[in-house]
Amino acid sequence: MMMLEFPSFDDAKTWYTNPSYQAACEHRFKGGIIALSLLRVWHLPCRLEN
Numbered sequence: 001m002m003m004l005e006f007p008s009f010d011d012a013k014t015w016y017t018n019p020s021y022q023a024a025c026e027h028r029f030k031g032g033i034i035a036l037s038l039l040r041v042w043h044l045p046c047r048l049e050n
Contacts, residue, residue: 009040 006012015021028034
């Protein structure tokens with residue numbers, strides 16, 4: 001398992017669509033089963049202010 005964190009959703013999309021990464025993906029996909037999830041995470045305070 002590998003987990004990556006990016007500063008923004010757009011940065012993650014830019015990384016994934018980068019031609020260098022896409023070229024490497026061809027080899028990775030031949031090696032086994034791949035599941036990719038792209039999640040947006042919001043950091044919320046423990047208590048909401050009224």
